[in-house]
Amino acid sequence: MKHRLVMITMLLLAGLLSVSAANFATKRLQSIAQCLSLPGIDELNNQTSYDYQYRGKKLVVRANRFGEIEHIGLALFPKELVELSPSPVYDFLERDLLERQLTNLDGEIRHKLNSEHLTFVVGSANTPFTFKGDENFSEERVDLKRYRVTWTRGGREVLKISFDMDIEMLTGCNAIELEQQFLRRLKRHKLIDTGSDVDIFPESGNAYVAKGDSFLIAEMRNDLFFERSGKDWYLSDKSDVASKMVPNMMLSTQFRGNPTLDLTIDKYGYETDKAVVPYKNLLNMTIEDGCTPYFGIKERKEDGSYTGTVMLVNRRGGYVHMLSAVIPAKTIADKGNGTISGRLYVYIPMHNVSDRFFQQNKK
Helix, strand or coil, X not given: CHHHHHHHHHHXXXXXXXXXXXXXXXXXXXXXXXXXXXXXHHHXXXXXXCCCEECCEEEEEEECCCCEEEEEEECCCCHHHHHHCCXXXXXXXXXXXHHCCCCCCCHHHHHHHHHCCEEEEECCCCHXXXXXXXXXXXXXXXXXXXXXXXXXXXXXXXXXEXXXXXXXXXXXXXXXXXXXXXXXXXXXXXXXXXXXXXXXXXXXXXXXXXXXXXXXXXXXECCEEEEEEXXXXXXXXXXXXXXXXXXXXXXXXXXCCCCEEEEEEEECCCEEEEXXXXXXXXXXXXXXXXXXXXXXXXXXXXXXXXEEEEEEXXXXXXXXXXXXXXXXXXXXXXXXXCEXXXXXXXXXXXXXXXXXXXXXXXX
16 A cells, blocks of 8 residues: 555556646646646647546547647547647637636636636536547537537537637637737747648639738738739739739738738737847738638828738637738838838737628728
8 A cells, every 4th residue: 555655656646746847838827737737748749639638538639749738628629630620629628618627727827717708508618528539520600709619419519618819718818928929929930831822723814813802891802913924924023013013922921922020929918028030920920820811902102111010810819910001102012022110019919809890891
């Protein structure tokens, strides 16, 4: 018995030491790991582990390529589903339903859980522990507003949850931590080739407009303007047609120029932060996160410079990033190979904005 107690104590200490040595993407995940005392968690690097359990239920623990633990939760979703139909709700539900079981959870997090706009329509937080593996999952959503998710077995609903599309709730981070995360990720982001913006072009003509749509107002659009050179089509970058070139530069990573962004991030509490990054990195990272970019020209000044607004809309995350940008005449003359300056507001929540706001058409 004494030997067994020593072994148990050593395992618990190993778990605590692993947690203290590990790096975490969020404070929330660090708190969960401390509650669970997961041995060997510090050794995960760009890996996903299903080796841990809680109350007999398999856990999923994932580390990113920087060695940070970016997810801990109940293993509720098959890998095939996650890859075939990506959604921000997977990580949220796995983490949130686990947290509701942890009796030694940090008091502040417990308070946040109790204040979440989340409703169990059918079942409870304990229901996942009765899952047999043959449940079917479905997701419904109102873009920028709310989710409703359902697990069924044999055609009968066993768990149904409704919740706001609140990015702070989905990520487990408050506004301050979201801003810190965004800037940290942006500074180390590497541009990933996402391929051509358009797959099919007309067989005739030398100009083509790939029509997009608008956001909030008619002038905030994501149309792209193409020109033909021989058999190849490219995004227009002629400085003498800046009304086409500037939107292309602000909306597509496939634009041939490479502008540098002198960025000011407007933060919670009237604070600011600075960064100088390739503009395409900002665009690429947010698109990877699920954002759709829109751009509207505000003004063409007498010196040939332009001002405009980029709206990066995440319809499945319930938020918008907004960049107010100044594009100097020299950058336009150099076909985008220069500097632009911008002021960025990140993670503007949209789930609690009145529907009337979306219906109006005022500038």
